[in-house]
Structure formats: C-alpha cells, structure tokens
Amino acid sequence: MRSLLEPTQIRVKNLQWALHLSIFPALYFGTWQYCVLSLIVFWLIHGIGSGIGTHRYYVHRTFETNRYWQIIFSFLFTISTSGSTIGYTLVHLKHHAHSDKEHDPHSPANGFLRAWLGMYSKSSLTLSPKIFMRLMKDPIMKFFHKFYFGIILFYIIILGLINPLLIIFMWAIPAVAQFHANAILIALVHDHRIKYLGGYRSCATSDDSYNIWWLKPLLLGEELHNNHHAKPASVTTNLGNGWRDFDPLFYIIKYIIRGKIK
Numbered sequence: 001m002r003s004l005l006e007p008t009q010i011r012v013k014n015l016q017w018a019l020h021l022s023i024f025p026a027l028y029f030g031t032w033q034y035c036v037l038s039l040i041v042f043w044l045i046h047g048i049g050s051g052i053g054t055h056r057y058y059v060h061r062t063f064e065t066n067r068y069w070q071i072i073f074s075f076l077f078t079i080s081t082s083g084s085t086i087g088y089t090l091v092h093l094k095h096h097a098h099s100d101k102e103h104d105p106h107s108p109a110n111g112f113l114r115a116w117l118g119m120y121s122k123s124s125l126t127l128s129p130k131i132f133m134r135l136m137k138d139p140i141m142k143f144f145h146k147f148y149f150g151i152i153l154f155y156i157i158i159l160g161l162i163n164p165l166l167i168i169f170m171w172a173i174p175a176v177a178q179f180h181a182n183a184i185l186i187a188l189v190h191d192h193r194i195k196y197l198g199g200y201r202s203c204a205t206s207d208d209s210y211n212i213w214w215l216k217p218l219l220l221g222e223e224l225h226n227n228h229h230a231k232p233a234s235v236t237t238n239l240g241n242g243w244r245d246f247d248p249l250f251y252i253i254k255y256i257i258r259g260k261i262k
Contacts (some may be wrong), residue, residue: 007148009125012083013118016179019081022172034169041174043220046181049076051222051249052257054085058141059092062235063259067140074144079155081175082182084145086135090127096232099207100190108187109208115187118179181219188212189225202241203230213244221247235261 053073224237
C-alpha cells in the first residue's frame with residue numbers, strides 16, 4: 001500500500017491543476033521583483049532540476065556527477081511538482097521506446113489537449129516493475145520518491161515562515177510554468193502543426209519530434225526535441241546545425257556541475 005507521501009499520477013495531476021488557482025493572487029500581489037523571482041526559480045527547476053538532472057542525468061545517464069548534485073537535482077525536480085524522479089524516468093523511458101506509437105504514454109496523436117493536460121490512459125501508464133525496482137535501489141531517488149509530498153510541504157512551510165507570498169512566487173507560479181513547459185515537451189514538439197510556427201526537423205527520426213528554436217529563452221535547449229530524439233544518449237542537444245542548436249544547459253553541465261561526460 002502506497003504512503004500518502006508518495007506520488008501517484010492522479011495525486012500529482014490534481015495538485016498541478018489546483019496550482020493554477022495561484023494565478024489570481026499572483027496577479028493581485030505581483031510586482032516586477034516577484035515576477036523576476038518566479039522566473040529565476042522556474043529556470044532552476046526546469047533547467048537544473050528537470051532538463052539536466054532528471055532528463056539528461058537520471059533518464060539518459062549522459063554524464064556522471066557526485067551525490068551532492070544528485071540531491072540538488074532531486075530536490076529541484078520535486079518542488080517543481082512534476083512527480084518524482086523515478087516516475088519521470090519510468091514514463092520517459094517508455095516514451096522513447098514507443099515514441100508517437102501505440103504505447104507512447106503521452107502522444108498528442110491520442111488527443112492534443114489530453115496530452116497537454118497530462119491525462120494519460122491507464123494502459124499507457126503500465127510501466128516496467130523491473131526498472132522501478134532498479135531505480136528504488138538508488139537511495140537518493142528512493143528518498144525523494146517515498147517522501148515526495150512531505151518534501152514539498154516542508155518547502156512550503158519554510159517559504160511561509162519567511163514570507164507567505166513566497167509560497168506563490170517561489171513555488172506555485174514556477175510549478176505552473178513547469179507544468180506548461182512539460183506540456184510543450186510532451187505535446188507541442190510532437191505535433192506536426194508546429195511546423196507552421198517555426199518548428200523544424202534537423203534529423204529524419206522515426207517519430208514526429210520537432211525543434212522549436214524560439215522557445216530557447218524558456219526551455220534552455222530542451223526545445224531541440226528532434227535533435228534529442230535523434231541522439232538521446234548525447235549530453236547536448238546541439239548537433240552542430242547552426243545558432244539555433246545552441247544548448248545552454250550543456251555548458252552548465254560542463255563548467256558548473258563539472259559532470260564527467262560519457
């Protein structure tokens with residue numbers, strides 16, 4: 001029986017949808033300083049927690065790093081309220097195995113709005129118990145999975161003690177932004193209609209993945225989705241196809257995290 005602190009698809013999605021209500025107090029209390037703060041937190045949770053940590057490190061193992069960075073990755077991804085690193089890894093590995101095919105957990109071919117909102121079918125979320133047990137052997141991944149909602153609650157309490165408005169601008173709004181960033185990387189980059197808005201394919205992959213260069217200031221290199229599907233084991237999404245292939249997250253891995261690139 002799962003603990004109430006552990007994430008499930010319905011618990012995570014219900015919280016993510018509910019967080020959209022924070023937009024109303026944000027509009028009332030928001031200042032440009034709070035907007036900048038929310039953007040910085042979003043870049044941290046998306047760039048380091050999701051893009052580098054969970055996606056390039058935990059899922060694809062494109063580089064090696066120490067346990068301190070693993071804890072930072074896991075914490076930032078947890079407060080993004082996108083599920084645990086284990087849950088993301090399981091879903092994303094299945095996505096790559098069946099990209100835009102029948103068993104893809106979140107193909108927009110099964111309904112663009114459903115994919116955007118994270119309304120996946122139960123059959124598509126039948127994930128590998130063998131991989132789950134392997135991931136649970138990692139003590140850091142296990143801890144952040146077992147105490148997922150408790151960690152979020154602890155973060156909220158700390159923010160509230162400092163300033164209750166920080167709950168909105170350092171958790172809720174960045175989490176809502178990450179929800180839609182994930183939606184872009186689930187639905188929009190796999191929808192052929194994006195080619196009418198500047199989407200393009202650099203590589204002839206077997207799926208429907210696209211790059212959307214103009215989203216770089218938001219997604220920091222993760223928007224090069226076709227590049228990623230062409231070489232998922234690469235630490236960078238830059239395949240050398242000009243300025244549009246610039247991948248800022250790679251330089252964070254190389255010069256700040258100093259990861260050992262495989």
